Amino acid sequence: MFTLLNLITMLVVGAMILGFIAGSSMFLIWGERKVSARIQSRLGPMRVGWQGLLQSVADAIKLLLKEDIMPTGVDKWVWQLAPFFAAVPSVMAFVVIPFGKNLIVKDLNVGILYITSITSICVLGIFMAGWSSNNKYSLLGGIRSAAQIISYEVPLILSIITVVMFTGSLSMQKIVEEQSKYWFILRPNLAVAFLIYMISALAEVNRTPFDIPEAESELVAGYHTEYSGIRFAMFFVAEYTNLFIISAVAATLFLGGWQGPVLPPVLWFLLKTYGIVFILMWVRWSFPRVRVDQLMSFTWKVLTPIAFLNLIISGWILVR
C-alpha cells in the first residue's frame, strides 16, 4: 500500500544508494590511481588530503563547475541523453545487490536476470554517444563497443546460468544462502564459470585488455571524446559503478556474498567485492590491449564454446 511512510523510506533508501554509489566510485577512482601508481613505481595523488584521498572530491568539484560544451554538429537530443543512458542503468542494478542478510533494497525473485538485463542498457548509452558526437573516433568507438558488449553478453549469461542451475533460483539472496556450506568457486565446473564470468565481465565494462571502445592510443578517447564537464563525469561514474557491480555480482555468485565468519556481513561483502576490484585493476595495469577482431574471435571461438561445454557438464553432474 502506498503511504507517506513508504515514500519516505523509498527516498531515504534511494539517497543512501546514490550516496554509496558516489562515495564508492570516488573511492575506486582514487584506488585505481593509487594501485596504478604503485604498480608503476610512482606515488600517485599525494597533495589533496592524506595520501591524496580527497583528490577525487576535488576532481568531482572541478568537473561539476566546468562549462558544459556542446560541439556544433552533434545530434542534440541523443548526445545529451547518452550519459544518462550509461549511468542510470548501473545505478538501477543496485536494487538487487545483497549487502547483507537484510541489507537489500528488494530481493526480486528474478534478481540476477534483472541485473544482466538492466546493465545491458549501458551499451545503448555508449552507442548513442558514439553515434551522435559527429566524430569519427567516437563513431568507431561506439561501433566497437556495440559489437563487443553484445558478443560478450553470451558467455557472461551462460556462466551465470551455470550457477543458477545449482541454486535453482534467480534470487540473489537465495544464491547467497545456498553457499552457506561452501563457496561455489570451490566446485571445479563453477570455478571455470567464474573465470568465464570474469573475462566477459571485463569486456562488458570496457577495461584493459578489452578497452577497445576507448582505446586511447588509437581512438583518442573513443565514444566520449567530445564530452566534457559533468557529462564526461557521468560516463566516468558509470564506468566505476559498473566495475563495482560486476565485482559485487562475482562475489555474490561465486564467493559466498556477505557470508563469512567473525566480521559483520556488510564488511565481508565489501571485502570480497573490493578484492575482486583490486585484481581487475592489477590486470588493467599489466596487460596490453587485444585487437578488435582478436577480441571477437576469442569470444565466439573460445569463450562461448567453453561456456556451453561447461553448462552441459554441469547439467550432467546435476542429473547424475
Place this chain on the structure above:
Amino acid sequence: MELPVREEEKNIHSEECYMNMGPQHPSTHGVLHLELKLDGEVVVDSIVHIGYLHRSMEKIAENRTYTQFIPFTDRLDYVSAMNNNLGYCLAVEKLMNMDVPLRAKYIRVIAAELNRIASHLIAIGSFAQDLGALATPLFYCFRERELILDIFDEICGNRLTYNYMRIGGVQFDLPDGIDKKIQDFIKCMRSRIKEYIDLLSYNVIFLARTKDIGVLLKDKAVNYSVTGPNLRASGVRCDLRKDEPYLVYDKFQFDIPVADKGDVWDRYNIRIQEIEQSLRIIEQALAGLPEGNPTVKVGRIHKPPAGEVYLRTESPRGELGFYIVSDGSEYPYRLKIRAPSFSNLAVIPELIRGVKMADVVSILGSLDIVMGEIDR
C-alpha cells in the same frame, strides 16, 4: 595486399571514410599527420603529411659557425642528442682532417652508447604504450632512463639536449667517481632487461598483437633505404659500427643482433638485444679508458678548407649522415642532414595498407620515429 571480397559483399553499398590521424593524436609520436582512408576498421590507403615541426635547421646552419651549430643538432633527434652531436662533430673533424685525443674517443663511445640505451628504452616503452599497455612498461623504461639521465647530468650538466661533444674533443672530462656509477647502472640494467622480457616479450596478448604484423620484407626495406634496428629486424646485417668503424668501435667485442622476419615483434626484440650489446660496449670502453685530456684546445672558430664531406654514423634509429660543403669561411656553405627516421617513415604507407586501425599504431610505434629529425 589485396583484400579478399566475398560474393555477397559485392552487392552491399559501402563508403570509405577518411580519417585524419594527427597531428594531435596520442600515438603519432609528435606531430605526424596520417590521412587514412578507412573501410570500416581496415586501412585502404594512407597519405603521410610531415612538416609540422619544421625549423629550417639546414638553413640556420649556413648562418652559424661550426661550433655554434652543435646545440642545434641536439634538437634534431631529441631522444638521442648525444649521437647527433657525435655525427656532426665527426663530420666537421673529417672535413678539417683533425685528430681527436684517444680519451675523448672513448668518452664519446660511452656517451653515445648510454644515449642509445636511453633512446631504445623510450622506443620500447612508448611502443608498449601504443599497444594499450597503459603506461606500466613506459614507466619501467623511464625508471632506467632516469639513471642514464643522472649520469649525463653529472657528465655535462644537461638531461635532454646535452651539447657535450666539441669539434676536436668533448666539453668536459668525466667527473670523478662516474665510472663507479656507470658500472652500477650496467649491473642494474642487466637485471631490469629480464623484467621487460617477463612483462612484455612473451605475453600472450603482446605476441598476438605483434607477431606477423607489419612484416617488412628484406628487399622492400632495402628499397626504401630503411636503416638501423628496423633494417636489422628484416634480416640485413648492417651496422655502421661494424661495417665502417668510426671512433674506436673496432676495438670492442660486440654482436649485431639480426632477426629474420621483419614483423613488429622482431623490431621490438632487436632493440632489447641492442641494449645488451650497448652495455657490453660501455663495459669494455670503461675498462680500456686511457688517461689524457679529452677537452678541446683548438679554439672555437674553425675555418675548414674548401671542400665537401659526407660522414655517416649509426644513430639509435639508423644511418645518420651529415653532408657539409665548406667554402673556406667560418660558416658552412651548405649542410644537409640525412635523417634515419625520414626514410623509416617513408615505408609506412606500404606497411599499413590492408591492416586494421589498431595495427597502424603498433606498426608506427615499432618503427620508432622522432619527428624532430624528420621535419628538421
